[in-house]
Amino acid sequence: MAKRINFFDTTLRDGEQSPGCSMNIKEKILLAKQLEKLGVDVIEAGFAASSEGDFESVQMIANEVKNSTVAVLARAVKGDIDKAWEAVKGATKPRIHTFIATSDIHMKYKLKMEPEDVIKKAEEMVRYASSLCPEVEFSAEDATRSNPDFLAKIFDKVIEAGAKIINIPDTVGYTTPDEYYNFIMDIRKKSKHLDSVQISVHCHNDLGLAVANTLAAIKAGATQCECTINGIGERAGNAALEELVMIMNVRGDIYGVETGINTKEIMKTSHLLTSITGVSVQPNKAIVGANAFAHEAGIHQHGVLSNRETYEIMTPESVGLTMNKMVLGKHSGRHAFKDKLQSMGYDLAPEELDKAFEEFKKLADVKKQVFDGDIEAILTDREVKAEDKYKLVRFVINSGNTITTTASVVLNKEGQDIEGIAVAGGPVDAAIRAIDKCLDIEVELADYSIQSVTEGTDALGYSIIKIRYKDHNYIGKGMSINIVEASIKAYLNAVNSIYA
Numbered sequence: 001m002a003k004r005i006n007f008f009d010t011t012l013r014d015g016e017q018s019p020g021c022s023m024n025i026k027e028k029i030l031l032a033k034q035l036e037k038l039g040v041d042v043i044e045a046g047f048a049a050s051s052e053g054d055f056e057s058v059q060m061i062a063n064e065v066k067n068s069t070v071a072v073l074a075r076a077v078k079g080d081i082d083k084a085w086e087a088v089k090g091a092t093k094p095r096i097h098t099f100i101a102t103s104d105i106h107m108k109y110k111l112k113m114e115p116e117d118v119i120k121k122a123e124e125m126v127r128y129a130s131s132l133c134p135e136v137e138f139s140a141e142d143a144t145r146s147n148p149d150f151l152a153k154i155f156d157k158v159i160e161a162g163a164k165i166i167n168i169p170d171t172v173g174y175t176t177p178d179e180y181y182n183f184i185m186d187i188r189k190k191s192k193h194l195d196s197v198q199i200s201v202h203c204h205n206d207l208g209l210a211v212a213n214t215l216a217a218i219k220a221g222a223t224q225c226e227c228t229i230n231g232i233g234e235r236a237g238n239a240a241l242e243e244l245v246m247i248m249n250v251r252g253d254i255y256g257v258e259t260g261i262n263t264k265e266i267m268k269t270s271h272l273l274t275s276i277t278g279v280s281v282q283p284n285k286a287i288v289g290a291n292a293f294a295h296e297a298g299i300h301q302h303g304v305l306s307n308r309e310t311y312e313i314m315t316p317e318s319v320g321l322t323m324n325k326m327v328l329g330k331h332s333g334r335h336a337f338k339d340k341l342q343s344m345g346y347d348l349a350p351e352e353l354d355k356a357f358e359e360f361k362k363l364a365d366v367k368k369q370v371f372d373g374d375i376e377a378i379l380t381d382r383e384v385k386a387e388d389k390y391k392l393v394r395f396v397i398n399s400g401n402t403i404t405t406t407a408s409v410v411l412n413k414e415g416q417d418i419e420g421i422a423v424a425g426g427p428v429d430a431a432i433r434a435i436d437k438c439l440d441i442e443v444e445l446a447d448y449s450i451q452s453v454t455e456g457t458d459a460l461g462y463s464i465i466k467i468r469y470k471d472h473n474y475i476g477k478g479m480s481i482n483i484v485e486a487s488i489k490a491y492l493n494a495v496n497s498i499y500a
C-alpha cells in the first residue's frame with residue numbers, strides 16, 4: 001500500500017505571522033473552512049497564548065472545523081498549554097503542538113537553560129499536555145542546528161511522556177536536501193522510539209529549498225509535512241502546500257505516496273488567501289502563479305494545440321484553474337447564477353445567495369461579461385465585510401490634465417452625513433484626503449494597491465489599502481468597476497476595521 005502523507009497547514013499560524021499577512025477572525029474562519037475543503041489533515045489555527053484575538057480565533061475555528069484536526073501552538077510552558085487546551089478543546093479532533101528550542105545557540109542565548117533542564121521541561125510539559133489532549137505534537141525548535149544525539153534523547157523522553165508526532169523543523173531555513181535526509185536517518189538510528197510515532201517536518205525557504213528539503217525528509221521517513229498556501233510564512237516563507245501536493249501527484253512514479261488533498265481546490269484556496277491578505281504571488285510562481293499555465297511562445301502554443309502533453313506536465317483543470325470564460329451577463333437570471341455558483345463549488349444559504357445575486361446584478365449592469373474571477377471576487381468581498389461605522393453616501397471627483405483635482409466625499413457616520421472636500425494631484429489622493437477630513441481619528445496610510453480582477457478596461461478594480469493606527473496595521477479591501485470608488489471603499493473598510 002502507498003505511504004500516506006499528512007498535510008499540516010500552518011497558513012493561519014506561521015503564515016499569518018508574515019509581514020502584511022494578518023487576518024481578522026472572520027477571515028481566518030473563512031480560510032479554515034476552505035482548507036478543510038481542500039482536504040488538509042491538520043489546520044494549525046494559531047498560538048492561543050500570544051493574544052486574546054488569537055485565542056478567540058483558535059476557539060472559533062475549533063468549533064467550525066469538523067473533518068480536519070485543529071492544532072494549536074504552545075511553548076513548553078504550563079500557562080501556554082492551559083490556554084491552548086482551553087482554546088482547542090471544542091474541536092472534533094484537537095491537537096496541542098508544543099515546542100522548545102534544542103540548538104546550543106537557542107538554549108544558551110534564548111532559553112538561558114542547561115540542556116538537561118530543557119529535556120526535563122519538554123518531558124514534563126508533553127506529559128501535562130497529554131493529560132489534557134488526546135493528541136500532542138512536539139517540536140524541537142531549530143532542530144537542524146541541534147546535536148542529533150541530543151535530539152534522539154529528548155525525542156525518546158517526550159515520546160515516553162505521550163507525544164504522538166515528532167516535528168524536526170528547519171526553523172531557520174539552513175539545511176540542504178542531502179544533509180536533511182542524512183540528519184533524519186541518523187536520528188532515527190539513534191532514537192529508540194522515533195519509529196513508533198509520526199515524523200513531521202517544517203521547512204523554511206530562506207535558501208529557496210523548503211520544498212526540496214521537505215521531499216528529502218519524506219524519503220527519510222517523515223509522513224507529515226508542515227506547509228502553507230502560496231508558501232507564505234516567517235521571512236522567506238514556508239514550503240508551499242500546492243507545490244508539494246502537485247509534485248507528489250505529477251511524479252507519483254517517484255514518490256508513490258497518497259494524500260488526502262483535493263487538488264481541484266488549490267486555485268480557489270490560493271485566490272482566497274490572496275484576496276484576504278492582499279499579498280499576491282509572483283506571476284511565475286509554480287502551480288498558482290498567473291503564468292503557470294500560460295504558453296506564450298508560438299512554437300509552444302502550436303504544440304499544445306495539437307497535443308497538450310507536448311509542453312504540459314499537468315492540466316490547469318487538475319488544480320482547479322478555470323479559464324476566464326464568459327459566464328453570465330445582465331440577462332442571466334437567479335437560477336443561472338445559482339447553477340454557476342454550484343459549478344464553482346459554492347453552496348450558499350438562501351439569504352446569502354440573495355445578497356450575492358444583488359451584487360452580481362449591479363456588476364452586470366456596468367460590465368457586459370461577468371467572469372468566474374468576478375464572481376469569486378464578489379463572494380470574497382461580501383464575506384469579509386464588517387459592521388461599518390462610516391458608510392459611503394456619495395462622492396464627486398473633478399479631474400483632468402489642465403485642472404487641479406478636487407474631491408467631495410459624503411460619509412454617513414452613525415446616521416449623520418458629513419462632507420469632506422480636498423484638492424490634490426490625482427483623484428485617489430484627493431478622495432482619501434477628503435475622507436480624512438470626515439474622520440474623528442488620524443490614520444496613516446501604509447500601503448496602497450489596485451489591480452484588475454479580470455481582463456478588459458471594464459474589469460473590476462480591486463484595491464487593497466493598509467493603514468496604521470496606534471501601532472497596529474489594518475487592511476481594507478474595496479471593489480468596483482470605478483477605481484476611485486474601489487479605493488474609497490478599501491480605505492473606509494480599513495478605517496471601519498479599527499472599530500470592528
Ligand SMILES: [Zn+2]
Binds near residue numbers: 202234
Ligand atoms: Zn515556521
